[in-house]
Amino acid sequence: MHGIKVLMAKTYIDNLSEEARKGEMEKAEQGIWPTKAPLGHLNVTGSDGKKVIAPNAELAPRGRLI
Known part of the structure; x- marks a missing residue:
């Protein structure tokens, strides 16, 4: 059970990081x-x-x- 929770947390963190990077890139492209x-x-x-x-x-x- 612990392994599943760790995997879910890692997936969440990776997705959050990707979305933050995309948001900053979008702002930079817009000037x-x-x-x-x-x-x-x-x-x-x-x-x-x-x-x-x-x-x-x-x-x-x-x-x-x-």
Whole structure:
């Protein structure tokens, strides 16, 4: 019985992972930034209603590569 429950849990997790990947790919294809904006940028809503990123005037100069 334990083996069956483990198999069902693995199937659920694999399906959830696949659906999340598909959702992020769909957003990327539509030109929508799918996650939180990187340092020095802000999440904003564009004129077409899509969420995009824009430079943050206050934090952008402080961003640096490590």
